[in-house]
Amino acid sequence: MKNLVIIGGSKGIGKAITQTFLDTHKVTNISRTKPDFNHQNLTHYNCDILTEDLPEIDVVDTLIYCPGSINLKPIGRLKLDDFRADFEINVIGAVKAIQKYLDPLKKGSNPSIVLFSTVASKLGMPFHASVAASKSAIEGLVKSVGAEMAPTVRINAIAPTVTDTELASKLLRNEKMIENITERHPLKKFLNPQEVADMAQFLTSDKALSISGQVFEMDCGIVSFKI
Numbered sequence: 001m002k003n004l005v006i007i008g009g010s011k012g013i014g015k016a017i018t019q020t021f022l023d024t025h026k027v028t029n030i031s032r033t034k035p036d037f038n039h040q041n042l043t044h045y046n047c048d049i050l051t052e053d054l055p056e057i058d059v060v061d062t063l064i065y066c067p068g069s070i071n072l073k074p075i076g077r078l079k080l081d082d083f084r085a086d087f088e089i090n091v092i093g094a095v096k097a098i099q100k101y102l103d104p105l106k107k108g109s110n111p112s113i114v115l116f117s118t119v120a121s122k123l124g125m126p127f128h129a130s131v132a133a134s135k136s137a138i139e140g141l142v143k144s145v146g147a148e149m150a151p152t153v154r155i156n157a158i159a160p161t162v163t164d165t166e167l168a169s170k171l172l173r174n175e176k177m178i179e180n181i182t183e184r185h186p187l188k189k190f191l192n193p194q195e196v197a198d199m200a201q202f203l204t205s206d207k208a209l210s211i212s213g214q215v216f217e218m219d220c221g222i223v224s225f226k227i
Contacts, residue, residue: 001026001041002061002109004204007049007097010035012165013116014066016193017200018042028057049093054100061108062204063101065094065115069134070167072127083130090116090134091141098145105153112204115142117159117215123223135159139215146213154212156203161219163191186221 002025009018009029021027022039029035030045045055069086094115105111118135120128138157146155162168162181172178181190202208217223
């Protein structure tokens with residue numbers, strides 16, 4: 001049974017990932033809020049990734065960093081502090097987690113890391129300047145760190161489109177908005193958290209031992225197709 005550390009595993013995509021792994025992994029969740037579920041394989045630490053020290057964990061085979069932001073404003077209304085805040089939660093938090101658990105990861109069993117980008121890093125979308133900038137940095141981080149840690153530790157990123165979570169609730173707050181977002185995607189759907197969790201499960205499994213430094217767009221066709 002492998003040991004997984006997940007940052008932000010109490011809500012949204014992180015929650016789906018945590019629950020997906022619980023029967024097969026020993027999961028340590030680190031987040032500001034306690035999960036609303038229990039399991040014999042689950043350990044939880046209350047911690048703010050940006051302001052508090054991460055707990056000491058001696059055995060780590062997999063690290064998944066889930067925190068993110070959806071701060072959508074016109075460029076003229078975005079303050080520099082908005083850019084700083086998005087960069088802190090999306091990039092600095094991920095770097096902090098990687099640095100903290102790098103030594104145990106190097107000793108892990110087929111160790112791997114999964115980070116999160118966004119389709120907005122590839123597809124120019126109005127009002128996404130701040131989040132697209134920080135998530136684009138994640139994609140650069142994956143490439144650079146992946147090269148540095150090869151062949152010992154693999155690292156990949158998932159770049160989801162709109163996902164039905166609390167974080168995206170403002171984008172899905174009524175039937176008309178749900179219909180518009182559905183129609184914008186060539187596959188006529190958007191994501192549910194379990195689909196993203198399934199991708200994370202694959203990328204950290206032994207089935208993906210030849211995959212590192214990649215960004216996987218779960219885009220329902222919105223980046224890849226023009227129909």
